[in-house]
Amino acid sequence: MSKFRVAISGDFKKPDGSAAFPDFDLSPLEQNPAVDYHYVAGNGVIRAADLEGFDALILLAPRIEPDSFPGDGRLAIIARFGVGYDTVNTQACTDHGCALAITPDGVRRPVAVAVITFMLALMSRLMAKDRLTRSGPPGWALRNQHMGVGLIGRTLGSLGIGNIGAEVFRLAKPFDMRFIAYDPYADPKIASSLGVRLVDLDELFGEADVLSISCPLNDQTRHIVNAKRLALMKPSAILINTSRGPVVDQKALTKALQEGRLAGAGLDVFEEEPNPKGDPLYGLDNVLLTPHALCWTDQCFAGIGAADIKAVLDVMHGRVPTGIVNREVVDQPGWQDKLKRYRQTFGG
Numbered sequence: 468m469s470k471f472r473v474a475i476s477g478d479f480k481k482p483d484g485s486a487a488f489p490d491f492d493l494s495p496l497e498q499n500p501a502v503d504y505h506y507v508a509g510n511g512v513i514r515a516a517d518l519e520g521f522d523a524l525i526l527l528a529p530r531i532e533p534d535s536f537p538g539d540g541r542l543a544i545i546a547r548f549g550v551g552y553d554t555v556n557t558q559a560c561t562d563h564g565c566a567l568a569i570t571p572d573g574v575r576r577p578v579a580v581a582v583i584t585f586m587l588a589l590m591s592r593l594m595a596k597d598r599l600t601r602s603g604p605p606g607w608a609l610r611n612q613h614m615g616v617g618l619i620g621r622t623l624g625s626l627g628i629g630n631i632g633a634e635v636f637r638l639a640k641p642f643d644m645r646f647i648a649y650d651p652y653a654d655p656k657i658a659s660s661l662g663v664r665l666v667d668l669d670e671l672f673g674e675a676d677v678l679s680i681s682c683p684l685n686d687q688t689r690h691i692v693n694a695k696r697l698a699l700m701k702p703s704a705i706l707i708n709t710s711r712g713p714v715v716d717q718k719a720l721t722k723a724l725q726e727g728r729l730a731g732a733g734l735d736v737f738e739e740e741p742n743p744k745g746d747p748l749y750g751l752d753n754v755l756l757t758p759h760a761l762c763w764t765d766q767c768f769a770g771i772g773a774a775d776i777k778a779v780l781d782v783m784h785g786r787v788p789t790g791i792v793n794r795e796v797v798d799q800p801g802w803q804d805k806l807k808r809y810r811q812t813f814g815g
């Protein structure tokens with residue numbers, strides 16, 4: 468093995484060959500004489516033949532299934548761009564002695580900023596006031612009917628206090644709000660260091676003036692925000708979802724918003740993406756809707772890309788990268804052997 472060979476999924480390039488995400492800086496690979504990188508298949512399920520002879524894969528949208536792994540057993544890391552990995556068969560990675568890494572460091576700040584953006588815009592009635600201004604004097608005359616809601620002493624609640632949920636509280640500190648969260652796996656020490664009171668689900672829904680969702684989508688959280696829980700919320704409260712669409716029963720939420728049982732919502736994610744034609748959410752002026760991309764900034768993509776490249780180069784130098792999903796692989800003798808060989812070849 469003279470070079471460390473990195474595959475990059477082909478969807479990082481547009482059909483015209485230009486970079487899909489120009490802020491993803493590949494120069495640490497380009498400038499490393501010991502690295503050889505190539506683009507491979509960009510859609511569907513990646514085939515084993517495409518990954519033959521590679522040590523690492525930087526992956527965007529294509530799926531990884533058990534038959535994506537070549538017989539040479541060489542692949543040591545798949546670095547997924549972002550933190551979602553429902554497109555990757557994690558067990559198959561472990562079975563083939565391959566680590567799967569995601570990039571919590573790249574999304575933490577950008578998604579938390581997206582939550583704060585929704586909160587500030589909705590609480591200050593930003594969109595309504597923009598419309599009033601554009602309609603000239605008649606709009607100006609109505610401005611006292613669109614009073615915003617001040618934040619001091621109001622309650623910011625979070626469903627989930629992990630990577631992103633905790634960062635939301637860090638960013639919101641100067642607003643002098645009360646902080647509460649529900650998270651069955653929360654670390655009480657982290658919560659207390661952030662000034663967050665851990666509460667039960669009903670309390671979270673009943674007390675929050677701003678309720679932000681930052682939990683994963685799984686069997687326990689699918690439709691955890693449902694009609695019954697929305698009914699516990701204050702009519703003056705707003706709901707923000709930047710996690711995954713199906714965490715919220717969207718029909719129930721739309722109904723609550725239509726009936727004025729909730730003051731507003733900021734939604735970056737939906738049960739169906741893109742939303743179906745004529746989605747009733749479009750008819751509501753108390754919601755802000757963004758196409759699963761409010762966190763997309765130059766810095767977000769640069770940060771995610773940098774985290775992926777760091778994970779790949781860590782493995783190349785025989786180090787265990789952060790953000791590994793299938794932690795059990797770390798103790799496998801086969802994976803440890805790969806790291807040892809990389810260390811011997813490329814230096815630790």
Ligand SMILES: NC(=O)c1ccc[n+]([C@@H]2O[C@H](COP(=O)([O-])OP(=O)(O)OC[C@H]3O[C@@H](n4cnc5c(N)ncnc54)[C@H](O)[C@@H]3O)[C@@H](O)[C@H]2O)c1
Nearest residue numbers: 574627628629630631632650652681682683684709710711
């Ligand atoms: N909108 C976007 O572009 C975007 C980008 C990145 C991540 N996300 C989504 O944001 C969400 C949070 O990501 P993260 O990086 O903070 O994940 P994370 O795993 O670090 O944190 C999730 C937290 O949710 C908690 N949790 C698990 N089950 C729960 C339950 N039943 N009720 C309440 N809390 C529960 C976990 O204990 C954990 O603390 C995920 O759904 C992720 O897919 C969205």
